[in-house]
Amino acid sequence: MSNNSYPTRDPKEHSERVKNIVPLLKNVLELLGEDIEREGIVKTPERWAKALLDYTKGMEQDPKEHLQVIFKLDEDNYPNNAEDMIIVHNINFTSTCEHHLAPFRGTAHIAYIPNPQSKTITGLSKLSRVVELFAKRLQVQERMTQQITKAIEDHLNPAGVITVTQATHYCMVQRGVEQTSTSTTSTSRRGVFLTNPVLESKFQDYLRIELDNAKY
Secondary structure: OOOOOOOOOOHHHHHHHHHHHHHHHHHHHHHOOOOOOOOOOOOHHHHHHHHHHHHOHHHHOOOHHHHOOEEEOOOOOOOOOOOOOEEEEEEEEEEEEOOOOOEEEEEEEEEEEOOOOOOEEEOHHHHHHHHHHHHOOEEOHHHHHHHHHHHHHHHHOOOEEEEEEEEEEHHHHOOOOOOOOOOEEEEEEEEHHHHOHHHHHHHHHHHHHHHHOOOO
């Protein structure tokens, strides 16, 4: 199934897919040397199959489902040629690396400037939904960041949009170089964020202020 297909979600089809995946996962466990009949493992293939479908459920969704909900700003609230940003930051996500099927998790920060002609915006929660949609796929962080930005550009037609993601990759933590404190940052820009570096600086300054003052 490609990342560009959006099949209808059907509970019966879901159950059938779980049923088909279970024997394959039993075989994987046996090849790893596990006893698939022991008490702690006997139900693992079914749980694993359901989890895999949950980790990749974003493959069955179109970002249009979320970004078609828009609102219009009037001139009094948003004057022509304004460069004021709408920013949603610290959107948490967990995704699955397509190279090793290991999780990577982090945060996304998004800013967009409404189109000066249409002045349309979307609900703030919709941006979080878009992040989740693309995170719930077999992914690489760089592509996910670009997909989020492109979806917002395609469906809201803003003057500009920028996405920054920061993540820890467990394929690096649990295997290979075993870097436990390394994080990866990816960026994606469209529209005026490509032509006006001052806007990106303002966005980065805002994030720096917010992240420095965050209380955990």
